[in-house]
Amino acid sequence: xxxxxxxxxxxxxxxxxxxxxxxxxxxxxxxxxxxxxxxxxxxxxxxxxxxxxxxxxxxxxxxxxxxxxxxxxxxxxxxxxxxxxxxxxxxxxxxxxxxxxxxxxxxxxxxxxxxxxxxxxxxxxxxxxxxxxxxxxxxxxxxxxxxxxxxxxxxxxxxxxxxxxxxxxxxxxxxxxxxxxxxxxxxxxxxxxxxxxxxxxxxxxxxxxxxxxxxxxxxxxxxxxxxxxxxxxxxxxxxxxxxxxxxxxxxxxxxxxxxxx
Ligand code: PGA
Numbered sequence: 001x002x003x004x005x006x007x008x009x010x011x012x013x014x015x016x017x018x019x020x021x022x023x024x025x026x027x028x029x030x031x032x033x034x035x036x037x038x039x040x041x042x043x044x045x046x047x048x049x050x051x052x053x054x055x056x057x058x059x060x061x062x063x064x065x066x067x068x069x070x071x072x073x074x075x076x077x078x079x080x081x082x083x084x085x086x087x088x089x090x091x092x093x094x095x096x097x098x099x100x101x102x103x104x105x106x107x108x109x110x111x112x113x114x115x116x117x118x119x120x121x122x123x124x125x126x127x128x129x130x131x132x133x134x135x136x137x138x139x140x141x142x143x144x145x146x147x148x149x150x151x152x153x154x155x156x157x158x159x160x161x162x163x164x165x166x167x168x169x170x171x172x173x174x175x176x177x178x179x180x181x182x183x184x185x186x187x188x189x190x191x192x193x194x195x196x197x198x199x200x201x202x203x204x205x206x207x208x209x210x211x212x213x214x215x216x217x218x219x220x221x222x223x224x225x226x227x228x229x230x231x232x233x234x235x236x237x238x239x240x241x242x243x244x245x246x247x248x249x250x251x252x253x254x255x256x257x258x259x260x261x
Contacts, residue, residue: 003207005223006163006230007247008039008124009237010064010092010211011046020046023240024053030244036230038247039124040237041092044078051087062090062122065098068111070118080119090122092232094150096169106149113150117158124163124232125150126211127190131170139186144193156202159194164208165232166190171212173234180221180228180254183210187227216245224253 015023020042031038039060042050051061067077083091093116094109109125116123127146129139143166151159166186171178178186187208195203210222211232222228237243 003205003229005036005251006039006207006209007034007036007219008041008165008209008230008232009243010041010095010232010234011043011238012064012097012234013043014238015043015046017046017049020050021053024050024059027240027244028054028057028059030240031247034247035250036247039090041090041124044083047083047088048086051089060089060122061087062092062124063088064092064095066091066093066112066116066121068108068115070115080115080121084119084121088121090124090163091116092124092126092165094146095126096128096167096172100169106146109150110152113154113162117154117161122161122163124165124209126165126167126232128167128169128172128212134168134170140189143186143190147190147193148197151197154198156198159198159202160205162206164190164194164206165211166208167211167232173213175213177213177215177218177222178210180218180225183222184225184227187225191227214246216242216249219246219249220252221254223249223251 039062041062041064047061054061063083066080066083067074071079093112098104113123127143129142133142168178190208191203194206207229209230209232210228214231214233215236219231233246
């Protein structure tokens with residue numbers, strides 16, 4: 001079966017409302033010929049402007065985080081229903097910057113995932129190991145733990161409405177990308193783990209994106225791997241020109257073609 005291919009941009013804490021609208025106005029016509037789904041995770045303040053500017057383009061605008069409660073006395077937090085109210089269609093949850101800089105545990109991320117399911121806002125769940133964990137041979141253990149804790153209690157049907165992103169912490173914002181071999185091997189391991197816990201059908205349907213220093217020069221090869229269903233792009237999504245290159249990049253399996261040479 002062919003899974004949906006997604007190219008997602010994560011602007012992090014960059015761009016004003018005006019910047020966002022200007023970006024979208026030049027981005028939309030430039031990606032007319034795309035063959036993938038396009039997601040843009042923008043700052044909260046830019047969601048409304050960006051989603052209005054994207055109207056009719058098929059681009060999904062979303063948020064980078066949300067609270068786990070429906071509403072309440074949580075100063076400075078934002079609820080899923082508020083995100084939907086301004087046009088967000090998806091939300092990134094458990095990004096490594098949230099886990100590392102804001103102390104978010106997988107148990108907390110799990111409550112957010114459940115809230116997103118309740119609010120019917122598509123959850124893009126991120127997992128990834130640190131360099132120390134990779135060097136200590138703890139990749140499988142770390143990722144399985146993050147996954148089982150973040151997805152605890154979810155049914156196969158619920159999981160099939162989500163997107164997973166593998167973002168090795170050592171590759172996020174560092175300029176170091178996982179090689180296509182390492183990324184493919186890890187994605188395959190994640191998919192096998194999903195199959196063991198939620199069944200083969202769910203594992204086959206779930207898009208798994210790779211994130212961490214994706215650039216125009218490595219996007220095609222990464223997306224050419226069997227278990228990589230798209231990319232989650234931070235820094236390189238901030239410039240329209242660079243992100244257009246990534247959105248228009250076609251998957252290319254150079255490893256397989258090299259073997260056949
Ligand atoms: P990067 O960020 O592309 O700048 O490494 C990826 C991400 O954090 O989603």
